[in-house]
Amino acid sequence: MVHRRALEPHRRHVLIAMTLHEDTLDWLARQAGRPPGDMALWLEALTHGSTGDDFDYQRLEFLGDRVLGLVIAEWLYERNDAAEGKLSQRLNVLVSRESCAQIARQIDLRSHMRLGKQARADGGLESDNILGDIIESLIGACLLDHGFDTARGMVRNWFGDAVEGRAGQKKHPKSALQEWAAGNRRKPPEYELVDRSGPDHASRFTVKVSVKGVGEMTGEGDSKQQAETNAAQRFLDEHG
Template identity: 55%
Template sequence: MSDLADWLEQTFGAAPGALGRYERALTHGSQASANYERLEFLGDRVLGLVMAEWLFELFPDEPEGALSKRLNALVTGAVCAEVARTIDVRPHLRLGKQARDDGAANSDNVLGDVMEALIGALYLDHGLEVPRGFVRRAWADLVHSHAAAPQHPKSALQEWAAAHNRKPPAYEVLDRSGPHHAPRFTIRVSVGQQAEATASGASKQEAETAAARALLEQLA
């Protein structure tokens, strides 16, 4: 058995069928046109379904809004990248030289996308049962880390502004740097003219979330 096949079986608990699908899930656009993007599209939906089903079972008394908050917190690119690091995806990535030199192997964007692509490949190979089992193992600590549904910082900041009769939070991109596969965004958020905070992240959404969290800490 190849190193990749062995790693896939140990990681996902099922022997892979055709390896080509998993090889594609691990291939960045800098390496080949047959890359992970289509599988990422599928895996994102599979992860969402599996997670929604699981949360529905785990928290039978929570309303839809609370379940949505949990779901949104658990399927972010940063969380998917964290799981990818935990299962040691990086040695198996297929990157072009420039992307590797630019640090794509450590990029949350790349690792998060690859994690979703692998879930997509797993679904095509085995149906829903195997990816369901993997997600429930890999996300177990994360799912149980909050007794109450987490409030997203952007939602919490918007609620703070409304409660204090302020204008809704305004987000502004101050800077975008880095290569296409590993961008870095700097965002400023402000509520009226007195309160503002700045933060950076690997995507606009991540940077906005970090800025909202920073401003909430100032306002606390």
């Protein structure tokens, strides 16, 4: 049970929360399965720091990230008797930034996010980092407004196809490349950050991966980790 007292710092946003469009309120009700109670929480969850407001989604993202991990871990534990390593592998893929961003696009989150003009111009509406962060912040808002059971239900609704399917069962490209190199008696792959461009809220990373005696390949992404993953996959596509 979430104590309402914990929400008091948000009360200064109540009047501002009334600026949420009616279609956004309807959309939020569909996501959670019930209408928003504390609208200020949901406004905060949808707000990027570029708006200039004195609040943004980051604290709710922190909370939602932990709830997401718990709900997915519980779900995977219920569904099968796989070993801890296999469960961890699937969990890591399912709660990844890329996975959350994919969910965001499926539910049309971009139509309801609050970003500043410059962030929009810089591609913030397409940023996996921002989309994934706001998915987690919405989970945090749902927990505080409606409780854990409703937050769990929202997560299960969003991630149902991914959990029921094969997401996370395929080996991660970086792990696959590591094994490929070992199997071919090569030194482990080396990753090098080649470039970082764009503003902090919409950065693009370019990473080069090389395996001595074989070759190299570059990859790009919204995070260094994503760029490394893409580089590893491209290397495997070329040499694997």
